Amino acid sequence: MKMYGKHRFPGRLFIVEGIDGSGKSTQLMLLKKWLESEGYVVYFSEWNSSPLVQDVTKRGKKKKMLTPMTFSLIHATDFADRTEHHIIPPLKAGAVVLADRYSYTAFARDVVRGVSPKWVRELYAFAVKPTVAFYFRTPLDVAMKRILGGRDAIKYYEAGMDLGLSDDIEQSFGLFQARIIEEYEKMVAEFGLVAIDATRSIEEQQAEVRRIVSEALTGTKKTKVRRWLDLASLAKRSQK
Amino acid sequence: MARFSFFGEALPEIDLEELKGKLIVLEGTDGVGRSTHIGLLKQWLENHGHAVLDTGMTRSALAGKRLKQAKEGHTLGGITMSLFYATDLADRLENEIIPALRAGFIVLTDRYIYSLMARAIVRGADPEWLREVYGFALKPDAIFYLRVGIDDLVTRVLQSTGFEYWESGMDLHMGEDMYESFVRYQKWLLAEFDKMVEVYGFQPIDASGSVEEVFKELRDRVDAVVARDGD
Secondary structure (H helix, E strand, O other), X not given: OXXXXXXXXXXXXXXXXXXXXXXXXXXXXXXXXXXXXOOEOEEEEOOOOOHHHHHHHHHHHHOOOOOHXXXXXXXXXXXXXXXHHHHHHHHHOOOEEEEEOOHHHHXXXXXXXXXXXXXXXXXXXXXXXXXXXXXXXXXXXXXXHHHHHHOOOOOOOOOOHHHOOOOOHHHHHHHHHHHHHHHHHXXXXXXXXXXXXXXXXHHHHXXXXXXXXXXXXXXXXXXXXXXXXXXXXXXXXXXX | OOOOOXXXXXXXXXXXXXXXXXXXXEXXXXXXXXXXXXXXXXXXXXXXXXXXEEEEOOOOOOOHHHHHHHHHHOOOOHHHHHHHHHHHHHHHHHHHHHHHHHOOOEEEEEOOHHHHHHHHHHOOOOHHHHXXXXXXXXXXXXXXXXXXXXXXXXHHHHHOOOOOOOOOOHHHOOOOOHHHHHHHHHHHHHHHHXXXXXXXXXXXXXXXXXXXXXXXXXXXXXXXXXXXXXX
């Protein structure tokens, strides 16, 4: 059991952060496509931790059992499982690991909920420091338009309803996200997050992301079996 | 002045001034008789007119059941397990222990952060990190450390449940069989507990005697804590 901190593993870790509706997941998906086409071994670290931990999180949310502390701790537990199972092993194997949201999400969200900033940073001391952490900087109104336009109903904790900011879920969501943005902005200098202006076109943002990532990839392993993978995915597609 | 304090960073939204009860911890390795004594103490305290809450690891409404299952499956890593236990403890603190203390109960807890730290340290966790993480815990009024030597412990375990996977530290691959592993693992845990005696002010109690003898000493010491003036 180690504090991983600045890792010396042969792989690379790129993560994206930003509020809901910042477009970070789209950017990460496009980055993944490009890395794969360049022949890198890409491992997408999803939030699929142990079913046992997931059950606790889901049940806690559904029954509104979570306090700021237990919300913070159960997400840290989940993140630890993900680190131990889905981040460290591929990094050791030399893969390019991509993660949609990272410990910075917890630093923003938990602190807004009233958890001590110092404590939550200690809590995540085991986390691997990303090679590059992108922060998709978005004004609140832009993100709100994207979210409220398209998606299903906003969920209770996502809207920060537990904070009692407003009885109206959309209003609560806005107030909560505004505070999250303040926390992210503080972290840009603290952790050296690379801020990307997310009001620009998708293509412009992606070009900048790829430029920054490619600089950090010198010496990273590429696969020789790419053709096989392509053939396998083609075969899968034709079966459908 | 509040009688209670936290080890490190405070839990949000808790007013320590409101807490009136007593928080009493029973610590000790596996098979030392903690739960027997908690049962006896509870009865004895209630007979004397005190309201008692007894609690212990993996008993939270939020995470208890799943945490037990996680233990059985042996699939979670060390950091994950430490944090899972911390979630369980935070849920019990906020929803059971603190409300009970507010209402003036005597809270008896079967193990506390010390067991969690000892077990994690033996598995290679950073002690400094553990102290920070568990910093949200309330400092107890007293920690009674039931202690027996390794030979007594082996006899007791053989007479009750036999060697068990976790209690033998089998995940650490320390010995050829469960007996060897148990002895090495429990010796190591004992050493970690012994180190904590001074650091955290444990009150060691020799638990090698009969249940009656051990309980008599424990009862007298608990009585002193309960009688101690609150403020």
